[in-house]
Amino acid sequence: MKQVKLHGGERIPALGQGTWRMGERTSDHNREVAAVRAGIEAGLTLIDTAEMYGNGGAERIVGEAMGHRRDELFLVSKVFPHNASRAGVRAACEASLERLGTDRLDLYLLHWRGSADLAGTVAGFEELQREGLIHHWGVSNFDAADLADLWAVPGGDACSANQLLYHLGERTIEHDPLPWMRQHGLPAMAYCPLGQGRLLEQPGLRALAERNDITPAQAALAWLQSQDDVIAIPKTSSPERQAENHASAEVTLNRDQLDELEQLFPRPKAGGPLPIV
Numbered sequence: 001m002k003q004v005k006l007h008g009g010e011r012i013p014a015l016g017q018g019t020w021r022m023g024e025r026t027s028d029h030n031r032e033v034a035a036v037r038a039g040i041e042a043g044l045t046l047i048d049t050a051e052m053y054g055n056g057g058a059e060r061i062v063g064e065a066m067g068h069r070r071d072e073l074f075l076v077s078k079v080f081p082h083n084a085s086r087a088g089v090r091a092a093c094e095a096s097l098e099r100l101g102t103d104r105l106d107l108y109l110l111h112w113r114g115s116a117d118l119a120g121t122v123a124g125f126e127e128l129q130r131e132g133l134i135h136h137w138g139v140s141n142f143d144a145a146d147l148a149d150l151w152a153v154p155g156g157d158a159c160s161a162n163q164l165l166y167h168l169g170e171r172t173i174e175h176d177p178l179p180w181m182r183q184h185g186l187p188a189m190a191y192c193p194l195g196q197g198r199l200l201e202q203p204g205l206r207a208l209a210e211r212n213d214i215t216p217a218q219a220a221l222a223w224l225q226s227q228d229d230v231i232a233i234p235k236t237s238s239p240e241r242q243a244e245n246h247a248s249a250e251v252t253l254n255r256d257q258l259d260e261l262e263q264l265f266p267r268p269k270a271g272g273p274l275p276i277v
């Protein structure tokens with residue numbers, strides 16, 4: 001599998017698995033644990049979760065699915081802005097670790113800027129790092145102006161990644177903040193890489209996939225992975241789809257296929273406010 005360099009140098013997989021909407025209903029518990037486990041077995045060892053998802057339930061699903069394979073994984077979780085004071089990040093992180101059943105996160109993100117005092121958040125992240133509770137920290141849903149504010153805070157330029165809404169049908173970030181991030185060597189984690197499933201109904205994408213003997217999801221994920229500094233984190237509660245999504249790592253789109261996707265999903269002419277879900 002391709003690797004992407006975090007700002008700071010460590011290489012991590014360019015494809016992982018998301019967990020939003022997991023851990024919400026007891027009736028889905030076993031299926032979700034099985035799906036995350038199937039993803040790990042297929043090779044999707046980067047797992048994205050958050051204290052927000054299922055009110056902690058998604059982290060519990062990940063912990064259960066992980067079992068004894070902690071060392072093979074790259075675990076990402078996120079803190080709410082209202083928990084992201086210097087002292088707050090510690091309490092939130094410890095609670096996440098408890099739910100995940102581990103002693104460390106590989107990457108801890110501020111979920112969105114909200115009312116967070118960035119200096120306090122960074123100071124809190126640095127403490128967690130010093131004590132080994134997290135290896136890296138980063139942000140999510142930050143536009144270029146937010147990133148510039150972060151870079152102005154002591155230690156703020158140690159941010160490892162920015163997680164953003166990005167897929168073939170939503171390319172606004174190519175105007176802001178991707179250029180800023182590329183200038184500063186900051187990779188993007190693309191959330192909703194399948195447009196929450198809706199993108200996959202697009203007739204042109206379906207036709208392209210069929211002609212090339214791949215699935216629409218694989219085409220969408222391969223497009224993201226064709227960029228050197230983008231990590232895609234599709235979510236599925238189906239074990240079969242985990243294998244399908246993982247196989248996108250083997251798909252290399254050629255120039256003609258990339259051009260066809262560009263025609264089907266052109267980059268918007270102008271930027272706009274940062275898209276979020």
Ligand code: NDP
Nearest residue numbers: 018019020140191192193194195196197217234235236237
């Ligand atoms: P995705 O774009 O990953 O789409 C998920 C949907 O696509 C689900 O309905 C899933 O259904 C379906 N799906 C998955 N694989 C396939 C496939 N191969 N074929 C057909 N359908 C498929 O949306 P998400 O919103 O889940 O985003 C991905 C992850 O990004 C989240 O889970 C979360 O970890 C993160 N995220 C972060 C945000 C942030 O603010 N930082 C915001 C939103 C998401 P099914 O499960 O039934 O297979």
